[in-house]
Amino acid sequence: MYAIAIDGPAGAGKSSVAKAAAKALGFVYVDTGALYRTVGLYLLRSEVDPADAEAVEPKLRDIQVDLKYEDGVQHVILNGEDVSGLIRTPEVSMAASACASVPAVRKFLFSAQVDMAKKYNVIMDGRDIGTTILPNAQVKIFLTASPEVRAERRYKELKEKGVDVSYEETLANVIRRDKQDEKQSKAAEDSILLDNSELDFDGTVNRLLEIVEERTGVKHG
Numbered sequence: 001m002y003a004i005a006i007d008g009p010a011g012a013g014k015s016s017v018a019k020a021a022a023k024a025l026g027f028v029y030v031d032t033g034a035l036y037r038t039v040g041l042y043l044l045r046s047e048v049d050p051a052d053a054e055a056v057e058p059k060l061r062d063i064q065v066d067l068k069y070e071d072g073v074q075h076v077i078l079n080g081e082d083v084s085g086l087i088r089t090p091e092v093s094m095a096a097s098a099c100a101s102v103p104a105v106r107k108f109l110f111s112a113q114v115d116m117a118k119k120y121n122v123i124m125d126g127r128d129i130g131t132t133i134l135p136n137a138q139v140k141i142f143l144t145a146s147p148e149v150r151a152e153r154r155y156k157e158l159k160e161k162g163v164d165v166s167y168e169e170t171l172a173n174v175i176r177r178d179k180q181d182e183k184q185s186k187a188a189e190d191s192i193l194l195d196n197s198e199l200d201f202d203g204t205v206n207r208l209l210e211i212v213e214e215r216t217g218v219k220h221g
Contacts, residue, residue: 001117001118001119001120001121001122002027002121002122002138002139002216002218003117003121003122003124003134003136003137003138003139004018004021004027004122004123004124004137004138004139004140004141004212005124005125005129005130005133005134005137005139005140005141005188005191006018006123006124006125006126006129006140006141006142006143006208007125007126007127007128007129007130007131007140007141007142007143007186007187007188007191008125008141008142008143008144009144009150009177009178009181010093010097010150010174010177010178010181011145011150011151011153011154011174011177012143012144012145012150012196013143013145013153013196013201013204014033014125014126014143015031015033015034015125016201017125017143017196017201017204017205017208018031018123018124018125019031019074020201020205021123021205021208021209021212021220022122022123024205024209024220025121025123025209025212025218025220026121027120027121027122027123028069028116028120028121028122028123029074029122029123029124030067030113030116030117030122030123030124030125031067031074031076031125031126032109032113032124032125032126032127032129032133033096033125033126033127034067034074034076034084034087035065035067035076035109035112035113035126036096036097036099036100036105036109036126036127037076037087037088037092037093037095037096038063038065038076038078038083038087039060039063039065039096039099039105039108039109040087040092040093040094040095040096040097040098040099041078041083041086041087041092041095042059042062042063042078042079043056043059043095043099044091044092044095046059049098050095050096050098050099050102051098051099051101051102053102053103053104056099056102056104056105057102057104060104060105060108062079063078063079063108064077064078064079064080065077065078065109065112067112067116088161089163090158090163090165090173093177094173094177094180097177097180097181098180100127100181101180110132110133113133114133114134117133117134125143127181128186130142130187130188130190130191131186131188135188138215138216139192139211139212139215139216140188140190140191140192141191141192141194141208141211142187142188142191142192142193142194143194143196143204143208144193144194144195144196145195145196145197146197147171147174147175147178148171149197150174151167151170151171151173151174152167154170154173154174155167155170155171158170192211194207194208194211
């Protein structure tokens with residue numbers, strides 16, 4: 001089985017790029033960020049501080065998170081409820097970042113991610129994928145862009161969804177998220193840096209596919 005690990009800061013386009021590359025390669029895309037967002041959503045609903053490790057740990061016993069694929073589209077299931085459309089808000093994003101620093105949460109989701117890589121050829125993106133989840137991945141990418149570029153992309157995405165937010169607020173959130181995530185956003189020593197500050201989406205995907213072919217010989221369709 002082939003495994004491609006994509007790490008990097010929030011807003012670099014990891015999920016959308018990984019999803020497109022997986023489709024081109026015929027691999028299974030595993031959105032690990034969605035798993036953490038789902039835990040974050042549950043904690044918010046339960047009115048639990050996602051950064052409070054002592055309060056979070058006992059709540060994990062009440063959470064069941066599953067990934068399902070229908071017609072190639074990933075659906076995230078929380079205790080039987082499809083929450084795919086509920087986990088992309090800024091509030092849930094911050095909750096996911098906070099709970100991702102809780103060791104019990106990382107342990108809770110670790111086995112699910114590793115099992116996927118044993119069963120399928122996968123592209124997996126998120127935090128510490130290349131260092132912890134898939135340390136033996138044949139290809140490790142650290143995808144990044146400047147905070148200003150990432151904020152601009154996120155701002156446009158939120159506006160298209162009808163979210164009332166300013167660019168300045170979005171940039172502040174990106175910088176705050178970077179600081180919060182700095183322990184989980186480190187590149188593996190054998191990863192390849194892919195800075196897409198000056199690349200559009202297609203250019204980023206194509207460069208990633210070139211790296212995969214160079215490293216594994218696997219060609220995209």
